[in-house]
Amino acid sequence: MASEATPLLPRHQTTGNQKIHNVLVQMLTLVWFLCLPLRSVVNLVLGTFNFFVWRPFVWVFVRTPFAGLLARFVERNTWVVILFFALPASYIFDMFFSIRNWYVRSFLAAPKLHDQRVREVQAQVKRWNEQGRKSPMCTARPGWLTMSTRSATFKEDCSRISVNLHDIIEVDTERQVVKVEPLVDMGQITAHLVPMGWSLAIMVEMEDLTVGGLLMGVGLEVNSHIYGLMFETVERFEVVLGDGSLVTCSRTENSDLFHALPMSHGTLGFLVSAELKIIPCKPYMHLTYEPCHTLDEMADKVTKYCESDNPPPFLEVTVYSKETSVIMLGEFADVTTAEQRAKINHVNRWYAPWFYKHVEKFLTTGQADEYIPLRQYFHRHTRSIFWKLEELIPFGNHPLYRYLLGWLGAPKIAFLKLFTHTPEVRRKVAESAVYQDIIVPISTIRESVILFDEVFDFYPLLFYPVKLFYKSPGTEGLIRNPRHVKEGTNPPWEMYFDLGVYGIPGNVRRGEPWDAAYANRAMEKFARDNAGFQLMYADTWQTRPEFEEMFDHTLYRKCREKYNAVGAFPEFWDKVKPQDQR
Ligand SMILES: NC(=O)C1=CN([C@@H]2O[C@H](COP(=O)(O)OP(=O)(O)OC[C@H]3O[C@@H](n4cnc5c(N)ncnc54)[C@H](OP(=O)(O)O)[C@@H]3O)[C@@H](O)[C@H]2O)C=CC1
Numbered sequence: 333m334a335s336e337a338t339p340l341l342p343r344h345q346t347t348g349n350q351k352i353h354n355v356l357v358q359m360l361t362l363v364w365f366l367c368l369p370l371r372s373v374v375n376l377v378l379g380t381f382n383f384f385v386w387r388p389f390v391w392v393f394v395r396t397p398f399a400g401l402l403a404r405f406v407e408r409n410t411w412v413v414i415l416f417f418a419l420p421a422s423y424i425f426d427m428f429f430s431i432r433n434w435y436v437r438s439f440l441a442a443p444k445l446h447d448q449r450v451r452e453v454q455a456q457v458k459r460w461n462e463q464g465r466k467s468p469m470c471t472a473r474p475g476w477l478t479m480s481t482r483s484a485t486f487k488e489d490c491s492r493i494s495v496n497l498h499d500i501i502e503v504d505t506e507r508q509v510v511k512v513e514p515l516v517d518m519g520q521i522t523a524h525l526v527p528m529g530w531s532l533a534i535m536v537e538m539e540d541l542t543v544g545g546l547l548m549g550v551g552l553e554v555n556s557h558i559y560g561l562m563f564e565t566v567e568r569f570e571v572v573l574g575d576g577s578l579v580t581c582s583r584t585e586n587s588d589l590f591h592a593l594p595m596s597h598g599t600l601g602f603l604v605s606a607e608l609k610i611i612p613c614k615p616y617m618h619l620t621y622e623p624c625h626t627l628d629e630m631a632d633k634v635t636k637y638c639e640s641d642n643p644p645p646f647l648e649v650t651v652y653s654k655e656t657s658v659i660m661l662g663e664f665a666d667v668t669t670a671e672q673r674a675k676i677n678h679v680n681r682w683y684a685p686w687f688y689k690h691v692e693k694f695l696t697t698g699q700a701d702e703y704i705p706l707r708q709y710f711h712r713h714t715r716s717i718f719w720k721l722e723e724l725i726p727f728g729n730h731p732l733y734r735y736l737l738g739w740l741g742a743p744k745i746a747f748l749k750l751f752t753h754t755p756e757v758r759r760k761v762a763e764s765a766v767y768q769d770i771i772v773p774i775s776t777i778r779e780s781v782i783l784f785d786e787v788f789d790f791y792p793l794l795f796y797p798v799k800l801f802y803k804s805p806g807t808e809g810l811i812r813n814p815r816h817v818k819e820g821t822n823p824p825w826e827m828y829f830d831l832g833v834y835g836i837p838g839n840v841r842r843g844e845p846w847d848a849a850y851a852n853r854a855m856e857k858f859a860r861d862n863a864g865f866q867l868m869y870a871d872t873w874q875t876r877p878e879f880e881e882m883f884d885h886t887l888y889r890k891c892r893e894k895y896n897a898v899g900a901f902p903e904f905w906d907k908v909k910p911q912d913q914r
């Protein structure tokens with residue numbers, strides 16, 4: 333049944349808003365025709381710019397001996413490129429998309445458009461079949477637009493299918509689900525749901541992450557110690573298969589496909605919608621900061637919190653050195669009293685210090701609590717790209733910068749990649765910086781932090797606890813079952829955690845040799861040996877047999893055969909295997 337907030341329209345019914353939309357479209361069409369001569373002038377200018385400036389620039393940038401020089405310039409003056417290109421481009425892009433999303437939300441009925449757009453995806457896949465299934469398919473989303481540190485060069489050899497589905501289709505507060513298209517991003521969802529008093533059960537922090545990417549890869553957040561990985565909160569997927577047919581799958585319908593899809597990275601079909609669990613929320617996050625001064629103290633406290641019968645609803649740790657860290661415990665809250673109002677902190681306002689810098693100070697000032705407006709809490713790491721921005725714009729957290737330019741926000745990762753990832757830079761990133769997350773059992777906290785300290789020597793480290801549910805035989809997907817489930821739990825689970833490292837390792841910073849292959853492989857082996865896994869937005873340094881030891885391909889391969897994916901989509905490994913590491 334549809335909710336009161338956004339009713340699902342009967343097919344082909346026209347609302348008042350749609351009528352306004354139709355009138356607007358007619359008016360715009362008239363203006364468009366009247367402006368035809370102007371259009372020719374604009375086209376001429378853009379065409380000339382493209383031919384004489386942009387194309388030669390790209391050619392010089394990528395294919396000539398100057399590529400090295402330019403790459404060095406970009407590398408040494410990254411902040412110049414970011415400040416003058418990536419930041420303004422990100423600002424304009426975000427503005428355009430919020431206007432576009434507001435317009436679609438206000439004037440167009442998404443359900444009707446959804447059906448039509450799904451048919452367009454199906455038509456492309458059917459055409460690909462009719463034309464002789466030449467090369468395997470992938471989404472047409474360019475590599476630079478995604479969150480991956482990889483450059484997705486495999487796409488050059490694929491038939492690219494445009495899965496241009498950006499909208500929230502329906503919020504059903506009775507069934508407590510939201511139906512969304514795969515390119516809906518986290519920023520869009522919080523803007524839509526939070527004012528209605530709802531949140532995704534797993535509401536991921538970076539605004540640009542997409543539902544499709546998080547479900548076909550891995551999504552998690554600081555309440556994953558309760559709900560598990562994001563795909564555990566999915567009720568139903570709608571997928572276009574390799575033959576162009578449309579199937580839905582859930583725990584009861586085509587359940588093999590339902591369990592095989594998470595982590596499959598678009599190699600079983602094209603996701604065209606997902607129904608995700610939503611939970612009621614309150615306007616603030618009440619956050620308590622608990623500083624820890626030894627690794628043992630942090631490990632003991634976190635394990636106790638996560639495994640208790642009444643765990644804190646949100647739990648995050650930021651690790652500032654081998655021994656020091658801050659645990660953050662959160663719960664939804666209203667702010668009603670003067671005392672509570674005095675503790676409100678707008679952590680995402682343009683002049684506020686970066687969130688992790690703010691948190692670090694509790695190591696010296698001691699335990700404290702505050703109330704953070706919910707949407708700002710959800711996206712607390714966007715403004716500083718966790719702690720990466722400090723390396724890119726070293727003065728980005730200076731009060732002068734924040735007050736003068738903070739309103740520009742963070743550069744979008746897409747534009748960072750577009751403007752700074754020459755092939756040279758990309759190779760250097762893989763060899764002299766580390767962007768990795770592993771998910772391993774909570775019993776290994778001490779060993780994991782010590783290992784990361786030895787091989788990366790970079791802080792802060794990200795720490796999110798994650799509950800990994802045991803899957804019954806036949807439903808175990810690419811992510812393997814935990815080995816030691818907790819006694820007496822139904823469904824059975826083991827507590828894991830995500831440990832993330834994003835930055836330039838100590839040795840590289842000090843100008844000492846650092847062996848990227850050794851360090852990354854040591855981390856990957858540690859994950860494999862402990863029934864854990866690596867997040868595949870990152871470069872993997874594993875061999876194929878090691879990769880298949882990490883991810884269980886049994887159900888995945890059965891589904892590739894059964895659902896016409898063989899030959900239609902590349903294999904998981906072919907999308908993520910190392911491409912440009914030496
Ligand atoms: N807190 C968290 O959980 C965080 C997670 N991440 C990582 O970021 C990744 C998501 O980044 P994002 O840029 O949104 O996603 P991407 O565009 O990088 O997509 C990730 C994978 O999902 C596939 N995919 C995406 N949409 C579809 C679709 N409609 N149908 C079929 N396959 C699809 C892509 O296929 P194709 O290659 O064909 O395009 C790709 O292989 C996650 O996988 C996660 O690991 C990053 C930061 C935080």
Ligand SMILES: C=C(/C=C/[C@@H](C)[C@H]1CC[C@H]2C3=CC=C4C[C@@H](O)CC[C@]4(C)[C@H]3CC[C@]12C)C(C)C
Pocket residue numbers: 479480481552717718720745748749752753761767769794796830832834867869
């Ligand atoms: C998985 C988690 C968080 C991950 C993020 C911190 C990383 C996801 C994608 C990463 C990046 C992508 C591309 C980049 C371009 C490079 O030139 C610089 C680095 C980076 C910005 C890089 C930085 C880290 C990520 C944002 C957790 C939350 C589970």
